[in-house]
Amino acid sequence: MGRTLAEKIWDAHVVRSAEGEPDLLYIDLHLVHEVTSPQAFDGLRMAGRGVRRPDLTLATEDHNTPTDNLITIADPVSRTQVETLRRNAEEFGVRLHSLGDAQQGIVHVIGPQLGATQPGMTIVCGDSHTSTHGAFGSIAFGIGTSEVEHVLATQTLPQATPKTMAVNVTGELRPGVTAKDLILALIAQVGTGGGQGHIVEYRGEAIRNLSMEARMTICNMSIEWGAKAGLVAPDETTFAYLKGREYAPAGADWDAALEYWRGLVTDDDATFDTEVTIDAGTIEPFVTWGTNPGQGAPLSASVPDPASFEDASERSAAERALAYMDLTAGTPLRDIAVDVVFLGSCTNGRLEDLRAAASVLNGRKVADGVRMLVVPGSAKVREAAEAEGLHEVFTAAGAEWRFAGCSMCLGMNPDVLTPGQRSASTSNRNFEGRQGRGGRTHLVSPQVAAATAVAGHLAAPADL
Amino acid sequence: MEKFTAHTGTGVPLRRSDVDTDQIIPAVYLKRVTRTGFADGLFSAWRDDPDFVLNKPEYAGGTVLVAGPNFGTGSSREHAVWALQDHGFAAVIAPRFGDIFRGNALKGGLLPVQLPQDAVDTLWQAVEADPGTEITVDLAARQVRAAGHAWDFTIDDFTRWRLMEGLDDIGLTLRHEADITAYEAGRASFRPRIATPA
Numbered sequence: 104m105g106r107t108l109a110e111k112i113w114d115a116h117v118v119r120s121a122e123g124e125p126d127l128l129y130i131d132l133h134l135v136h137e138v139t140s141p142q143a144f145d146g147l148r149m150a151g152r153g154v155r156r157p158d159l160t161l162a163t164e165d166h167n168t169p170t171d172n173l174i175t176i177a178d179p180v181s182r183t184q185v186e187t188l189r190r191n192a193e194e195f196g197v198r199l200h201s202l203g204d205a206q207q208g209i210v211h212v213i214g215p216q217l218g219a220t221q222p223g224m225t226i227v228c229g230d231s232h233t234s235t236h237g238a239f240g241s242i243a244f245g246i247g248t249s250e251v252e253h254v255l256a257t258q259t260l261p262q263a264t265p266k267t268m269a270v271n272v273t274g275e276l277r278p279g280v281t282a283k284d285l286i287l288a289l290i291a292q293v294g295t296g297g298g299q300g301h302i303v304e305y306r307g308e309a310i311r312n313l314s315m316e317a318r319m320t321i322c323n324m325s326i327e328w329g330a331k332a333g334l335v336a337p338d339e340t341t342f343a344y345l346k347g348r349e350y351a352p353a354g355a356d357w358d359a360a361l362e363y364w365r366g367l368v369t370d371d372d373a374t375f376d377t378e379v380t381i382d383a384g385t386i387e388p389f390v391t392w393g394t395n396p397g398q399g400a401p402l403s404a405s406v407p408d409p410a411s412f413e414d415a416s417e418r419s420a421a422e423r424a425l426a427y428m429d430l431t432a433g434t435p436l437r438d439i440a441v442d443v444v445f446l447g448s449c450t451n452g453r454l455e456d457l458r459a460a461a462s463v464l465n466g467r468k469v470a471d472g473v474r475m476l477v478v479p480g481s482a483k484v485r486e487a488a489e490a491e492g493l494h495e496v497f498t499a500a501g502a503e504w505r506f507a508g509c510s511m512c513l514g515m516n517p518d519v520l521t522p523g524q525r526s527a528s529t530s531n532r533n534f535e536g537r538q539g540r541g542g543r544t545h546l547v548s549p550q551v552a553a554a555t556a557v558a559g560h561l562a563a564p565a566d567l
Numbered sequence: 568m569e570k571f572t573a574h575t576g577t578g579v580p581l582r583r584s585d586v587d588t589d590q591i592i593p594a595v596y597l598k599r600v601t602r603t604g605f606a607d608g609l610f611s612a613w614r615d616d617p618d619f620v621l622n623k624p625e626y627a628g629g630t631v632l633v634a635g636p637n638f639g640t641g642s643s644r645e646h647a648v649w650a651l652q653d654h655g656f657a658a659v660i661a662p663r664f665g666d667i668f669r670g671n672a673l674k675g676g677l678l679p680v681q682l683p684q685d686a687v688d689t690l691w692q693a694v695e696a697d698p699g700t701e702i703t704v705d706l707a708a709r710q711v712r713a714a715g716h717a718w719d720f721t722i723d724d725f726t727r728w729r730l731m732e733g734l735d736d737i738g739l740t741l742r743h744e745a746d747i748t749a750y751e752a753g754r755a756s757f758r759p760r761i762a763t764p765a
């Protein structure tokens with residue numbers, strides 16, 4: 104019987120399997136950042152262990168770094184954490200892209216950008232949005248700090264075999280509808296726990312037609328509906344993106360890699376444990392109204408009435424969400440005014456996202472009383488955007504043009520919402536307090552973010 | 568890691584679903600570089616509310632958290648597990664868990680027990696009617712017992728054995744180092760290798 108893509112990659116990485124034990128899986132690339140690594144390096148030191156494969160380990164500073172300068176981390180606790188990573192990277196011989204380095208950026212933006220993320224790999228990071236790298240046809244998933252230590256010490260992880268799922272995206276996305284709208288609509292359909300225990304393969308024409316950056320947006324949010332990982336089979340789009348990048352294979356290695364990569368598809372006679380279908384042609388610009396990514400609706404809809412949810416726990420979750428978000432059932436989503444617009448994150452902080460937002464903002468102004476932050480996903484994204492003059496469009500519109508990092512996606516650095524402030528954000532989590540204590544988050548696409556900044560309330564470019 | 572065979576303690580009823588790890592411990596508490604001292608950040612945004620269950624004196628000594636579905640979704644922060652343990656929790660019972668949280672909890676010896684919603688409902692009612700209700704989470708027997716009820720739960724043999732023996736995963740894996748070395752010898756040359764600092 105045939106195998107799915109995920110099963111092929113899995114099988115190719117089993118170091119050891121034994122009856123009644125999880126498989127021991129080899130890890131091809133381990134990405135590291137300052138927040139989830141200090142206790143892991145400490146553990147190594149205490150046990151007198153080293154990093155087994157520094158050449159398969161890559162570190163960056165992103166969560167705590169400021170976006171208003173490249174030198175000073177004002178908060179002493181944040182600074183200590185970043186300095187701890189610097190010391191650990193030096194002591195253990197790990198490559199680190201520090202604040203101010205030309206390759207610094209959000210861990211899930213720099214891996215692909217450097218060409219270190221490639222098809223058929225196993226990739227882990229102490230960060231749940233590691234699923235982003237699945238866009239290249241690899242098994243990529245987030246791990247905790249104990250597992251970070253385990254990978255540093257052994258370059259392997261014991262892992263129970265996940266189930267497989269197919270998400271079949273039929274039809275075509277309509278003009279003005281983006282990968283972000285698609286994934287938000289999918290999560291609203293399947294629920295935040297819908298993917299639990301599964302590696303999900305996104306398939307179908309609509310997926311094949313997406314750029315690499317759009318595929319990354321989709322895979323990024325796999326974790327938001329509980330999936331262990333999400334992936335897309337590699338194709339010519341993938342290969343064209345990788346060719347010539349710093350860590351991409353070259354010469355004879357490129358040919359060998361290409362031959363291998365072309366076999367990385369789900370066999371026609373393979374079966375998935377679960378299949379889900381969504382029609383891309385029916386999707387509209389989609390936004391969230393609640394406090395988890397599954398609480399979303401088309402922009403043209405209204406805030407739902409909690410009484411309309413049949414499931415008791417969904418109903419009480421909706422009641423609590425409306426109270427936290429200070430929203431009234433029946434309010435048209437387009438009437439929700441925002442204080443802040445955040446364009447950035449590993450979901451939507453890449454060049455295409457900035458281009459899309461800039462095309463909406465061009466010649467327009469951010470509404471009075473609205474603050475818009477534009478935070479590129481990496482120093483390289485910032486550089487490329489400036490080469491195209493996008494920064495001029497943003498600043499002319501009245502938005503703030505920042506340095507790269509996670510920024511207001513999670514508010515570990517000074518970029519936070521104040522209590523009661525409401526944002527439209529291109530990030531991936533609208534959890535209570537995620538962007539700052541008491542802050543209220545609506546997840547949106549870059550296009551909707553830009554239109555919202557201009558209108559002052561949730562809006563699509565067509566509304567302007 | 569301490570051995571875990573069975574734990575008996577009182578319960579804390581957390582009647583919420585989709586409790587994500589940002590709620591369990593917000594990002595501002597993650598800046599520390601140590602493994603302990605996270606209890607003050609536990610559910611910190613909710614602790615301001617005097618009616619929040621952890622603020623009620625009758626639940627102060629609870630060691631078994633009983634929560635709604637999708638507990639521990641979201642971020643991979645293991646700090647969520649450390650904060651729950653620092654507070655004194657030994658086990659969390661919920662109808663469904665976020666995968667990464669569940670993995671982290673099993674690494675650190677905080678037992679995540681998946682029980683059906685009706686069992687969780689029964690536990691909530693029992694604990695709310697009498698906060699002194701004892702809940703036994705019996706890993707050896709794979710069973711939760713409380714208020715005259717008993718529910719079986721599943722956990723794979725290997726993880727159960729590892730927890731009952733209190734074994735550390737890295738040590739277990741390193742017993743197979745020869746397999747790792749053999750695997751590495753067969754890896755394709757086109758796999759990326761990061762330029763390590765000189």
Ligand code: SF4
Nearest residue numbers: 232448449509512513
């Ligand atoms: S941008 Fe946000 S989601 Fe992405 S790695 Fe940073 S904090 Fe996590």
